[in-house]
Amino acid sequence: MTAKTRTLLSLATGLSLLIAAGCSSNQPGNTEASNTESEPSQAGEINLYSARHYDSDDALYENFTKETGIKINLIEGKESDLIERIKNEGDNSPVDVFITVDVGNLWKAQEEGILQPISSDILEKNIPENLREDEGYWFGLTKRARLIVYNKDKVKAEDLSTYENLATPEWKGRICIRSSSNIYNQSLVASKIEELGEEKAEEWVKGVVNNFAREPEGNDTSQIEAVASGECDVALVNSYYVARLMRSDDAKKKEIAAKIGVFFPNQESGGTHINISGAGVTINAPHKEKAIAFIEYLTSPEAQEIFADGNNEYPVVSGVSENETVKALGNFKESELDVESYGEKNADAVKVMDRGGWK
Numbered sequence: 001m002t003a004k005t006r007t008l009l010s011l012a013t014g015l016s017l018l019i020a021a022g023c024s025s026n027q028p029g030n031t032e033a034s035n036t037e038s039e040p041s042q043a044g045e046i047n048l049y050s051a052r053h054y055d056s057d058d059a060l061y062e063n064f065t066k067e068t069g070i071k072i073n074l075i076e077g078k079e080s081d082l083i084e085r086i087k088n089e090g091d092n093s094p095v096d097v098f099i100t101v102d103v104g105n106l107w108k109a110q111e112e113g114i115l116q117p118i119s120s121d122i123l124e125k126n127i128p129e130n131l132r133e134d135e136g137y138w139f140g141l142t143k144r145a146r147l148i149v150y151n152k153d154k155v156k157a158e159d160l161s162t163y164e165n166l167a168t169p170e171w172k173g174r175i176c177i178r179s180s181s182n183i184y185n186q187s188l189v190a191s192k193i194e195e196l197g198e199e200k201a202e203e204w205v206k207g208v209v210n211n212f213a214r215e216p217e218g219n220d221t222s223q224i225e226a227v228a229s230g231e232c233d234v235a236l237v238n239s240y241y242v243a244r245l246m247r248s249d250d251a252k253k254k255e256i257a258a259k260i261g262v263f264f265p266n267q268e269s270g271g272t273h274i275n276i277s278g279a280g281v282t283i284n285a286p287h288k289e290k291a292i293a294f295i296e297y298l299t300s301p302e303a304q305e306i307f308a309d310g311n312n313e314y315p316v317v318s319g320v321s322e323n324e325t326v327k328a329l330g331n332f333k334e335s336e337l338d339v340e341s342y343g344e345k346n347a348d349a350v351k352v353m354d355r356g357g358w359k
Contacts, residue, residue: 045071046290049086051079051100052277056310063306064297070290079105086114086282093284096291099141101277104183104190106138107343115280118292126299126317130338131276140276141298142313145239145334146188147272148263149224154233160263163192163273166234167207175208176223176232179216180353184238187342188273189349194341195270198348205356216359221245228259238275243312243325264332271335275342276316 050057053076061072075082079100086093098109109115110133117136124132131140148160166175178185192201213232223235224245245257264272279298281291297303304315309323321327342349 044069044290045073046096046287046294047073047075047094048097048099048294049075049077049082049095049282050098051077051082051105052311054311056306059306059310060298060303063302064294067297068293070294072294079108083109083112083114087112091284093282094286095282096285096287097279097294098282099277099279102183102187102275103140103278103339103342104187104346106133106276106278106280107340107346109280110137110343114283116283116285118281118288120292120296122296123299126296128316128318130336130340131316132278133280133340138278138280139295139299140278140316140339141295142277142304142307142311143274143316143334144276144313145264145272145274145332146184146236147239147242147329148234148265149227149237149242149260150234150263151227151230151232152259152261154230155261157261157263160234160265162266162269163188163236164204164266166211166236167204169211171211171234173211173213174233175211176213176226176235177208177216178219178223180350180358184220184275185236185358186346186349186353187275187339188236189353190342190345191273191335191337193345193348193352194337198352201349202352202356205352205358209357224260225256228256239314239326239329240312243323243329246328247312247325262329264330266335267333270337271333274334274337274339276339277313 048061061074065071077085082098082100086095086098089095098115100106100109115137119136123136123139127139131143132138148166150157150160165171180186189201189205192204196204214226220237220241223237224241226232227235242257242260242262245253248254248257266272279295281288281295285291298307299317301317301320304317304320307313308315308320308326312323312326314322314326
């Protein structure tokens with residue numbers, strides 16, 4: 001039996017999986033894993049649903065199994081599909097741990113009632129208070145900064161300052177960005193509501209929208225490519241997208257990375273916007289103690305290095321260094337806002353973006 005059982009969940013198969021969940025043993029993975037359903041919890045396994053789609057995370061699961069003997073049965077999918085699956089599985093859900101990216105998704109999972117609060121001295125010690133939910137419903141595992149990338153032929157670093165400055169007339173027709181449906185942008189706007197209040201945040205959104213070089217489209221990599229090609233002068237993207245291009249073996253991707261510069265906004269004020277990927281123990285976790293031990297392991301120095309290096313993110317645990325490529329992006333002051341506020345104000349952020357014309 002392998003250390004990890006993997007099943008991929010897609011939109012095309014989501015419905016059939018949900019139906020199957022109600023009439024099967026609810027055991028993730030293949031038939032081999034299902035045969036362990038009758039074994040007691042001491043058999044040593046946990047069931048993990050993850051919306052992180054990074055193959056590098058496999059090393060984490062394999063190392064955890066080597067260290068503890070606890071096997072991980074993994075199902076991957078979109079966060080919305082996984083949340084819906086857990087809800088439909090109900091009291092018989094086999095899942096122990098839910099992992100996803102962006103606090104907005106963690107907040108949604110909490111609001112949908114699929115997570116339970118846990119108490120862990122290790123997690124409370126290792127994870128800064130502003131990067132975890134107050135009652136222990138979820139915990140940050142990695143950080144990513146939402147920074148400005150700029151075309152080095154058209155913009156100088158000294159031209160840049162804050163997120164707020166991007167709403168001024170000097171950036172008219174110069175900004176590329178993802179759509180308002182993107183959770184990364186929703187969380188950024190939510191953070192501005194927390195910082196500035198809803199009225200001023202809406203003014204900022206309207207100013208930024210007025211400065212768009214094109215209609216919002218694509219992912220963060222698309223924004224970087226548009227900046228490099230000169231279609232726009234600046235864009236807002238998550239830091240790991242830049243580092244991914246820098247570390248690529250593809251000459252074209254390296255060329256794109258060479259054409260852009262990176263700027264961390266708001267260094268003289270509240271600091272650059274930070275978001276997280278994180279995890280929580282599910283409401284009906286059949287292996288709760290093992291689930292807690294797994295999340296605790298993910299905050300160990302060894303796991304933090306693997307976690308952060310594999311997707312070019314920043315560790316949440318102090319004393320653990322990011323990889324050399326991420327270090328090369330530069331040191332910066334990060335926002336100390338409680339990321340929980342991004343979830344609390346997500347609905348307001350969506351309304352503000354809609355009123356501001358952000359499509």
